[in-house]
Amino acid sequence: MIKLGVLCSGRGSDLQSIIDAIKNKKLNAEIAVVLTDKPNVLALQRAENAGIKNICIDRKNFTGKNDFESAILKELKAAQVDLVILAGFMRILSANFVHEYENKIMNIHPALLPSFPGAHAHRDALNYGVKISGCTVHFVDEGTDSGPIIMQAAVEVKDDDTEESLENRVLEQEHIIYPKAIQLYVEGKLKIVGRKVLITD
Numbered sequence: 001m002i003k004l005g006v007l008c009s010g011r012g013s014d015l016q017s018i019i020d021a022i023k024n025k026k027l028n029a030e031i032a033v034v035l036t037d038k039p040n041v042l043a044l045q046r047a048e049n050a051g052i053k054n055i056c057i058d059r060k061n062f063t064g065k066n067d068f069e070s071a072i073l074k075e076l077k078a079a080q081v082d083l084v085i086l087a088g089f090m091r092i093l094s095a096n097f098v099h100e101y102e103n104k105i106m107n108i109h110p111a112l113l114p115s116f117p118g119a120h121a122h123r124d125a126l127n128y129g130v131k132i133s134g135c136t137v138h139f140v141d142e143g144t145d146s147g148p149i150i151m152q153a154a155v156e157v158k159d160d161d162t163e164e165s166l167e168n169r170v171l172e173q174e175h176i177i178y179p180k181a182i183q184l185y186v187e188g189k190l191k192i193v194g195r196k197v198l199i200t201d
């Protein structure tokens with residue numbers, strides 16, 4: 001069984017969608033550990049409620065990024081994690097970290113990449129005036145939100161949308177496509193060819 005290590009920073013609704021997909025037998029994997037970079041966040045509680053090992057590696061306790069990432073890597077290795085899942089983890093991982101799990105880190109971003117990378121995707125999409133936005137699951141490379149795209153889902157942007165209403169509409173799709181993309185990985189169906197991820201049968 002493939003072991004997932006899920007990294008979160010906050011609310012953990014994407015984490016919850018993965019927990020639920022495993023429970024409902026839509027995703028054939030095990031969450032070996034949930035790690036957060038902040039204390040007292042809902043993601044830790046969600047993991048605890050599901051009986052999943054959860055650890056806060058508080059970024060504030062580390063002076064440098066290297067030491068912080070080493071602490072995360074130590075826990076991922078200790079839990080024998082095969083695939084790292086970024087689920088609302090609001091930090092950029094270093095090239096060193098990415099190389100430790102080459103092509104074995106997935107992220108979900110709340111926009112149709114390469115549009116609106118970064119930390120304020122919904123605000124940026126609304127300010128730009130796009131009519132369609134959505135979400136993207138991708139492998140993580142050394143850049144920011146730049147790795148090969150596995151799956152995307154689109155949603156309509158309405159004239160009276162606020163950041164919150166758009167976020168909620170996009171989250172519904174995130175909770176559908178993230179578990180699906182992970183299951184494709186579990187089934188060995190994802191093949192990276194340059195920038196493309198082919199979904200094989």
Ligand code: GAR
Pocket residue numbers: 008009010011012013014015087088089090108109110118119121171174
């Ligand atoms: C999600 O919308 C996710 O796509 C986004 O943070 C939210 C986390 O929600 N991730 C990023 O913006 C990464 N750059 P959650 O904590 O409820 O899962």
